[in-house]
Amino acid sequence: MSTQTIDDRARQSDIAAIRQVVAAVEHSQNNELPDEFVGLFRADAIWTTGGGKRLFGRDAISAFTHKVLPGGMKGSTVTFEVEHVLFIRPDVAAVKVRQVYRSSEGQEVGTPMFVMSKEDGQWRLTACQNTSVLDE
Template sequence: MPDRPSAYDHAVNQHDVEQIAQVVANLGAGMNSNDVDLIDRQFTDDVLWVTASGTRLLVWYEMNAHHRQGLDDPPLDLRVTWTMLGIYFLGPDVAVADTKQDYLTPETGTKHGTAVLIKKNQTWWICSMQHTNVVS
């Protein structure tokens, strides 16, 4: 068996953990208030977003249009609880966030999400995110 390296061996900075947790909290707050600007303000311009249905959106404006169509037309009464399952640092400026979304209304169900974040100018940005529907 070959020796395998560990990916998540960077020291954890509590301030960075709090900032990343806030980024994830903003996703839930934006969804619960139908505020696409709040949801999408923390993504990089060249984001790779993969929806739970497998649709790949490769730049911010495509993701933003997808969110606007989904939340604004017609406005949804979403209630989502986002839970941070873990934050794993690949280095001082790169992290992976493992999340869970519990949808309460009008859609029910759970999704797991994985986000890759980068830190630029002291701000954490999501550069890639994928959601997967959890089958009960």
């Protein structure tokens, strides 16, 4: 007999689904798949790039991503690891991610924050900020 409650199982299922979205971000960037990347966002999402560019809405995110992603990963890779998930509500989560960008010039560590919302049973990127880590 399991002592795990239905709520605990649902929470673990949501965390697994959130991890899959983060893995899809990694996959789409490493394989330079802008449509896959953009498809992870809500239509009204907000994205602030690592360089500080503010993008409002999926159309703006798409236009930017289609300019920079094809060819942008040449000779490099990026990994994303979910470090912490804070459920603000059952359908809204703040997800802290450790990002490591590796190229022939070395590595750069980032610490994106992905606020995600569950829309029609799927977790979507909603408000995201990518930030570099200076001391690591």
